[in-house]
Amino acid sequence: MNEGKENGQLARSIGLFALIVYGVGDMIGAGIYGTIGVAAGKMGNAVWLAFLVSMVAALLTGLSYASLASRYPRAAGAAFVTQRAFGWQFLSYVVGLTVTCSGLTSMAATSRVFAATLQPILGVPPWCIFLAFIGALTLVNLRGIRECVWVNMFCTAIELGGLLFVIVVALPYFGSVNYLETPPAAGALTIPLIMSGAVLTFYAFVGFEDLLNLAEEVKNPQRTMPWGIILAVAAVTVIYVLVSIAVISVVAYADLADSKKGAPLAQITRVAAPWLPHHVYTGITLFAVANTALMNFIMGSRLIYGMSRQGLLPAVLGLVHRTRRTPHVAILTLAAMVSILAFSGDISELASATSLLLLFVFALMNTALIVLKLRKGEAPGLFEVPLLVPILGCLICGLLVVSRVTTAAAGTRAPLIAAILIAAIAVLYFVVRPREPIAVTE
Numbered sequence: 216m217n218e219g220k221e222n223g224q225l226a227r228s229i230g231l232f233a234l235i236v237y238g239v240g241d242m243i244g245a246g247i248y249g250t251i252g253v254a255a256g257k258m259g260n261a262v263w264l265a266f267l268v269s270m271v272a273a274l275l276t277g278l279s280y281a282s283l284a285s286r287y288p289r290a291a292g293a294a295f296v297t298q299r300a301f302g303w304q305f306l307s308y309v310v311g312l313t314v315t316c317s318g319l320t321s322m323a324a325t326s327r328v329f330a331a332t333l334q335p336i337l338g339v340p341p342w343c344i345f346l347a348f349i350g351a352l353t354l355v356n357l358r359g360i361r362e363c364v365w366v367n368m369f370c371t372a373i374e375l376g377g378l379l380f381v382i383v384v385a386l387p388y389f390g391s392v393n394y395l396e397t398p399p400a401a402g403a404l405t406i407p408l409i410m411s412g413a414v415l416t417f418y419a420f421v422g423f424e425d426l427l428n429l430a431e432e433v434k435n436p437q438r439t440m441p442w443g444i445i446l447a448v449a450a451v452t453v454i455y456v457l458v459s460i461a462v463i464s465v466v467a468y469a470d471l472a473d474s475k476k477g478a479p480l481a482q483i484t485r486v487a488a489p490w491l492p493h494h495v496y497t498g499i500t501l502f503a504v505a506n507t508a509l510m511n512f513i514m515g516s517r518l519i520y521g522m523s524r525q526g527l528l529p530a531v532l533g534l535v536h537r538t539r540r541t542p543h544v545a546i547l548t549l550a551a552m553v554s555i556l557a558f559s560g561d562i563s564e565l566a567s568a569t570s571l572l573l574l575f576v577f578a579l580m581n582t583a584l585i586v587l588k589l590r591k592g593e594a595p596g597l598f599e600v601p602l603l604v605p606i607l608g609c610l611i612c613g614l615l616v617v618s619r620v621t622t623a624a625a626g627t628r629a630p631l632i633a634a635i636l637i638a639a640i641a642v643l644y645f646v647v648r649p650r651e652p653i654a655v656t657e
Contacts, residue, residue: 225360225431225432225517225520225535225540225541225542226359226360226361226432226540226541227431227432227433227434228359228360228361228364228432228434229360229364229429229432229433229434229439230433230434230439231439231442231443233364233368234426234429234433234439234440234443234447235443235446235447235450236364236367236368236371237364237367237371237426237429237443237447237510238422238423238425238426238443238444238446238447238448238451239371239375239447239450239451240367240368240370240371240374240506240510241367241422241423241425241426241447241506241507241510241514242419242420242421242422242423242447242448242451243371243374243375243378243419243422243451243454243503243506247378247419247454247455247458250415250416250418250419251458251459251462251471251479251480252471252472252478252479253415253472254266254412254415254416254459255459255462255463255468255471255472255479256398256468256469256471256472256473257398257401257411257412257415257472258397258398258401258408258409258412258468259396259397259398259401259463259468260392260393260394260395260396260397260463260468261394261395261396261397261404261409261412262412262416262459262463262468263394263456263459263460263463264404264409264412265409265412265413265415265416266416266419266452266455266456266459267452267456268409268410268412268413268416269413269414269416269417269419269420270420270448270452270455270456271611272413272417272420272577272608272611272612272615273417273420273423273448273452274445274448274449274452275581275604275605275607275608275611276423276424276577276580276581276608276612277423277444277445277448278444278445278600278604278608279580279581279584279600279604279605279608280423280424280426280427280444280580281440281441281442281444281445281598281600282441282584282596282598282599282600282604282605283296283427283580283583283584283587283596284426284427284430284436284437284440284441284444284596284598285436285437285438285440285441285596285597285598285599286587286594286595286596287299287430287596288430288431288433288436288437288440289430289431289521289525292311292314292424292427292428292430292517292518292521293310293311293314293424293427293518293576293579293580294307294308294310294311294314294518294521294522294525294527295307295521295525296427296580296583297310297311297579297580297583298525299583299587300582300583300584300586300587301583301586304527305641305644307525307527308522308527308640308644309637309640309641309644310576310579311518311522311527312522312640312643313572313573313575313576313636313637313640314424314514314518314573314576315515315518315519316572316636316640317511317572317573318425318511318512318514318515318518319511319515319549319552319553319556320556321507321508321511322349322507322508322511322512322515322553323553323556323557325504325505325507325508325511326345326348326349326508326553326557327341327345327557328504329344329345329348329501329504329505329508330342330344330345330348332497332500332501332504333501342557342558345557346554346557348505348508349550349553349554349557350550352505352508352509352512352550353512353546353547353550355509356509356512356513356516356541356546357536357539357541357543357546357547358539358541359539359540359541360429360432360513360541363509363513366506366509367506367509367510370502370503370505370506370509371506373499373502373503374499374502374503374506375454376499377480377496377499377503378454378458378480379454380484380488381458381461381462381480381483381484381487382454382457382458382461384483384484384487384488385461385462385464385465385483385487386461387487388461388464388465388487389460389461389464390464391464392463392464394460394463398468398469407618410614410615410618411618413615414615414618416455417574417615419455420448420451420452420455421573422510423444423447423448424573424576424577424580425510425511425513425514426440426443426444426447427440427444428513428514428517428518428521429513429517431517431521432517437596437597437598438597438598441596441597441598442598461483462479462480462482462483465482465483465486465487466479466482466483466486470482478496478500480496481493481496484496512546512549512550512553515545515549516541516542516545516546516549517542517545519532519542519545519548519549520532520533520535520542520545521533523545528647529647531544532544532545532548533545571616571620571629571630571633572633572636572637574612574615574616575612575616577608577612578608578609578612578613578616581605581606581608581609581612582605582609584600584605585602585605585606585609588602588605589602
């Protein structure tokens with residue numbers, strides 16, 4: 216435990232099991248609780264196919280991330296890999312802050328969801344609740360990565376318990392419907408329909424990329440990181456497919472999509488477990504929201520810390536607390552930013568835009584692995600994948616992006632916000648003027 220104290224390194228406290236739990240909790244979060252109803256309304260009883268297709272995209276990119284993690288276990292994550300592969304400081308800066316912004320908007324959104332859920336119960340202004348919520352997460356993050364992992368394990372156990380309970384009580388209903396039936400408005404089950412549904416359900420898998428930013432706090436990261444990413448994605452896939460089959464087996468897909476009839480999982484328990492108090496899943500949702508926010512907070516602070524050490528951000532953001540060995544300046548900076556952002560009101564479009572940007576980042580990471588694998592003299596990692604894996608990962612992520620941008624019904628506001636966000640980050644690059652040289656050594 217004394218290793219790294221003298222040179223300001225982060226504490227390596229995360230083993231394989233904790234890393235898998237962290238990844239599962241990060242991916243599940245509030246995603247499946249919120250997307251399953253909308254996806255069922257779009258795909259009908261074939262919603263499970265959408266989860267399978269999005270799983271392929273997530274797993275291919277996850278394999279690429281696993282390989283990259285075994286090569287370069289750095290807290291800067293995508294920013295470090297981009298610099299290593301392309302040697303373009305500007306692109307590394309944009310990629311790093313794009314991922315950070317996705318975490319900020321997600322954390323701000325979940326803070327408001329947490330406040331909106333508790334406000335009727337507590338009867339205090341929402342802003343008091345979400346500021347207290349952000350403050351509590353800040354204290355946990357400042358305390359240390361070990362404490363964050365324990366909180367994550369606790370919240371993940373509750374989230375998983377809620378999903379597993381739905382699967383168990385729905386088992387008697389399995390096989391009671393046609394699992395390829397689609398809504399009349401959607402027409403026949405076609406590849407474009409499945410791809411469109413996969414764009415939506417893909418966001419339920421977002422979170423595995425956050426593991427890359429924990430590399431400097433993981434024991435034996437070259438071996439632990441790849442297996443942590445792969446096993447986390449695999450576990451989440453099994454859970455998502457079973458949950459999607461469970462919900463459409465019990466409740467009609469049209470009812471699942473109708474928010475006036477309640478949350479999808481609450482609808483399931485009303486039918487399959489009517490004895491369960493209705494507020495139980497409200498509590499589970501609070502834990503899911505809190506876990507999502509904490510995971511994004513950890514990711515963002517470690518990415519900012521890593522980018523500072525890489526020379527892309529001011530050096531003060533790379534400071535490590537002497538006793539707690541956490542990036543305290545980066546944590547406090549992000550806490551202030553999220554607190555301000557949470558006052559901005561409805562940021563769902565901004566969150567959607569940054570999710571779209573993550574697909575671009577995933578495509579770029581797959582491309583980076585292709586470049587690095589083809590580069591002569593580049594040392595391989597302890598976990599290597601065939602060249603076909605990043606090629607397919609890049610193509611599928613690209614197809615998902617094109618499908619989202621060209622779908623008229625989805626609107627153009629989110630892509631426009633994404634473009635504005637990139638422009639703002641680009642301007643900030645020239646204002647901040649990152650330090651030279653960039654540290655890209657192994």
